[in-house]
Structures are given as structure tokens and as C-alpha cells.
Amino acid sequence: MRKGNPMNETSEKILEILERQSGPISGEKISEMTGITRSAVWKNINELKELGYSIESTKSKGYELKESTPKLLPHEIKKYLKTDFIGKDIRYFKNTPSTTWVAKDLCSKKDAENFNGTILIAEEQTGGVGRLGRAWFSPSGGIWTTIILKPTIPIDKLFFVTMSASIAVARTIRRMYDIGALIKWPNDIYIGDKKVSGILLELAAEADQIHYCLLGIGIDANIKPEDLQCSLQTPITSLNIEIGHDIDRAKFLATMLGEFERRYKLVEEGEYKAISREWKSLSLTLEKRVRITTPRRTFEGEAIDLDEYGALIIKKDNGKVERILSGDCTP
Ligand code: BTN
Structure with a gap:
């Protein structure tokens, strides 16, 4: 095998x-x-x-x-894949704790250079990891994938890699199903007021040197309503619920990887402004009143901009302007 x-x-x-x-x-x-x-x-x-x-x-x-099979097998994805390097090596798991852990293990054994563009996919994750240390519920029917990347960009521009991924997911939903998906800062993809996908970037670096990064993308694709785990804070939906039938996950993933690779190449070429412009055009957050929650405090204000490092700029009610690099943002 x-x-x-x-x-x-x-x-x-x-x-x-x-x-x-x-x-x-x-x-x-x-x-x-x-x-x-x-x-x-x-x-x-x-x-x-x-x-x-x-x-x-x-x-x-x-x-x-x-x-054909309903499974997300490498053979099915490759039928549609039109990328240069992302997804040329696909590792498939029926069931694994987390594709990000598997990727980490792979990169710790050999130079990550060998795995630039490798993707890991699981039908089901038993220990899926989300942002801010949260658990990420990953039943079968979703798209749970980690892309191994070795970007040659300054470390403080890494946010543009996650931005490229959220744009790619939103664009693929828009192009394939004509649904107005948007991005909630930092990188959650929403349909209406419900989250359909989340992105998590893990980094291995020393000083300013990036060894590799692991771009985890979770998409609620074909999930039964009874299997969706909404929290009070985050209502969730899935693509099959929004569209009314199951989607072709292999075609979706291959298309999304193509959309991602195109933007990732722009990031590597230093075209940050183009990515930032597109992200802003798909933003659900900018020019809205939002509540920001960080581990230390909660406050409200208007989201007025995104700076060149991906930080959200908030104008508070007292007129003070704050820069938020990580946390939760609720409209
Ligand atoms: C979020 O909290 O919004 C980010 C969720 C990221 C989930 C993906 S699914 C594939 C990869 N493996 C994981 O354990 N997490 C990421």
C-alpha cells in the first residue's frame, strides 16, 4: 500500500x-x-x-x-486537482486524532522541505484542534485537512497565508454554489450568521526563521443537522444544509486548493496588498460594530480596518483606537 x-x-x-x-x-x-x-x-x-x-x-x-465512492480518497481529489505543488502528495486517514498532529509528526522526522505542499486528510478526527485551544468537532462528512507549507516570507507576514486560505474557502463556496460566503475576522467563513469553516495556522520557527507551518482547514461539508455542535457563541451550519443536498467533497477540496495555491504564490511574491484588498472585499467584520474578547478583557467598538500584519483596528466608543492581533470578534 x-x-x-x-x-x-x-x-x-x-x-x-x-x-x-x-x-x-x-x-x-x-x-x-x-x-x-x-x-x-x-x-x-x-x-x-x-x-x-x-x-x-x-x-x-x-x-x-x-x-463513485463518497469517501474523500486521494484518487478522487486528483481527478479535479489543477495545482502545481499543493496536494501532489495526499495522505489519507479514515480516522485520526488530528491531521495537524500527524503533520507535525511527519515534519519532525524529516526536513519539512520534503513535504512542502503535502496535504493530510481525515474522514473523521477524534481530537480535532481549533483556535484558542478549543476542541474542533470533526465527524465524518466534513473536510478536515492540513496543508504543510514552508513559506519564504517574513514571519510577521504569516497572517497572509491564513487570509489566502479563508479567501480560497469563501471563493470556492461562492463559485461552486453561488452562495454569498463571507469572512469573519480573523479567518472564519460564514454563510449568513452561521460559521461553516474555520482555519488554524500552527508554526514551527526559531527566531525569525520559519521551519514550516501547518495550515489546518475545517469545513462542515456534508454534516447531518443532528451532528452539528453549535455553541451559544457560535451558531454553525454546513454546506449540505445550505445547498439542500450533499456536495462533491473531492471536487470542492480540489477547487479550493487551486484557489489557495494561486493566492499563496502571490503572498510569496510579496503581493500583500492584493490579498488584503480581496480579504477586505469579503469581510463580514469591517465597518461593523463588534465585541472583542481576549483572554484578559472584553470591549466593544467599530471595526474600522485591517493593518498590514492582519491585526483588526477597532475604534472604541471613547474614540481610542486599538489594534487586536488575536481573540474573538462577535458582530
Ligand atoms: C477554528 O477554531 O475555527 C479553526 C479550526 C481548524 C480545524 C482544522 S480541521 C483540520 C485540522 N486538524 C485539526 O485538528 N484542526 C484543523
């Missing part, structure tokens, strides 16, 4: 044959095309069925792919 890929190379070859074929194809023909025995064909077909592919087998006609 290839690292992080539950599909072996032979099964993948057979799947590609079935995908190209309209109608059934005999086991004998597949055996000829792949150079394996008919019983090995049968064994691999069963493995594909176990991975969720619906394949009809009849003695007289052979095998026919009826429906």
Missing part, C-alpha cells in the same frame, strides 16, 4: 479502466489490460467495493462502475 493511500496501484489502474469504460467490461479484458490473473482482478474489484465504489458484477458481462 502506498503511504497514506488506501488504494493500491493495481486497484487504481482497474478503477481508471472502469472510469473510462461506458458499460460493462469483462474480467478477461481487464486481466489482459493489466497483466494480472482474473482472480486478482476479482480481488482488486472487491477492494474497490470496500472503498465505497459501487461496482456491478455479472457473470455474463463482467464489471461496471455504477457510482
Whole structure:
């Protein structure tokens, strides 16, 4: 089995044959095309069925792919992926505590350079991590992914990486489903007044030197209403609830990775203003009255701008202006 890929190379070859074929194809023909025995064909077909592919087998006609898998398998994502380096290496986990922990473990064993652009995906996380040390509920049906990156930018510009990710998620929702998703500072994606996605950047650095960063993206994609865990503070929704049917998660993720890579390259080229402009155009926070909660205090004011480091600029009721780099912001 290839690292992080539950599909072996032979099964993948057979799947590609079935995908190209309209109608059934005999086991004998597949055996000829792949150079394996008919019983090995049968064994691999069963493995594909176990991975969720619906394949009809009849003695007289052979095998026919009826429906693709609902799982977020690397093969499905790669069908749609048009990136240069992000997602070229995809590691898939049925169930893991957190894709961010797995990524951290990977980067601690080998130079992170080797993993620039690698993504980790889990169908389900049992110990998902959110911002400000909160737990991130990650049932099956969501998109839980961590992208390993080694950006060559000044450390104080890292916020532009998370900004690029939140823009990418909001843009993908807008382009694929024509829904007006917006970004709540710092990087939560909202549909109406409900959160649908969150982003978390973890950093490994020494002095001003970035070793690597782990960009964790959680998207409530196909989650049943009864599985959504809303808090009083944060009402939550999912894409399937908003759209009225399940989405194609592989297509969504591949599109989002493309949107992200395009902006990430701009960040690496120092085009911070372009990213900032686009983020502001999608902001749910700017020019609104907001309540800011940091570990030490809570106060209200008007969100008037975002500075060149991603800090939110608040004009308080007494006219004083404050710069907020981390915390919660409620409209
Ligand atoms: C937030 O609190 O809004 C950020 C949530 C980030 C969740 C993602 S899901 C993939 C990755 N793995 C984790 O454990 N967390 C991030």
C-alpha cells in the first residue's frame, strides 16, 4: 500500500479502466489490460467495493462502475486537482486524532522541505484542534485537512497565508454554489450568521526563521443537522444544509486548493496588498460594530480596518483606537 493511500496501484489502474469504460467490461479484458490473473482482478474489484465504489458484477458481462465512492480518497481529489505543488502528495486517514498532529509528526522526522505542499486528510478526527485551544468537532462528512507549507516570507507576514486560505474557502463556496460566503475576522467563513469553516495556522520557527507551518482547514461539508455542535457563541451550519443536498467533497477540496495555491504564490511574491484588498472585499467584520474578547478583557467598538500584519483596528466608543492581533470578534 502506498503511504497514506488506501488504494493500491493495481486497484487504481482497474478503477481508471472502469472510469473510462461506458458499460460493462469483462474480467478477461481487464486481466489482459493489466497483466494480472482474473482472480486478482476479482480481488482488486472487491477492494474497490470496500472503498465505497459501487461496482456491478455479472457473470455474463463482467464489471461496471455504477457510482463513485463518497469517501474523500486521494484518487478522487486528483481527478479535479489543477495545482502545481499543493496536494501532489495526499495522505489519507479514515480516522485520526488530528491531521495537524500527524503533520507535525511527519515534519519532525524529516526536513519539512520534503513535504512542502503535502496535504493530510481525515474522514473523521477524534481530537480535532481549533483556535484558542478549543476542541474542533470533526465527524465524518466534513473536510478536515492540513496543508504543510514552508513559506519564504517574513514571519510577521504569516497572517497572509491564513487570509489566502479563508479567501480560497469563501471563493470556492461562492463559485461552486453561488452562495454569498463571507469572512469573519480573523479567518472564519460564514454563510449568513452561521460559521461553516474555520482555519488554524500552527508554526514551527526559531527566531525569525520559519521551519514550516501547518495550515489546518475545517469545513462542515456534508454534516447531518443532528451532528452539528453549535455553541451559544457560535451558531454553525454546513454546506449540505445550505445547498439542500450533499456536495462533491473531492471536487470542492480540489477547487479550493487551486484557489489557495494561486493566492499563496502571490503572498510569496510579496503581493500583500492584493490579498488584503480581496480579504477586505469579503469581510463580514469591517465597518461593523463588534465585541472583542481576549483572554484578559472584553470591549466593544467599530471595526474600522485591517493593518498590514492582519491585526483588526477597532475604534472604541471613547474614540481610542486599538489594534487586536488575536481573540474573538462577535458582530
Ligand atoms: C477554528 O477554531 O475555527 C479553526 C479550526 C481548524 C480545524 C482544522 S480541521 C483540520 C485540522 N486538524 C485539526 O485538528 N484542526 C484543523
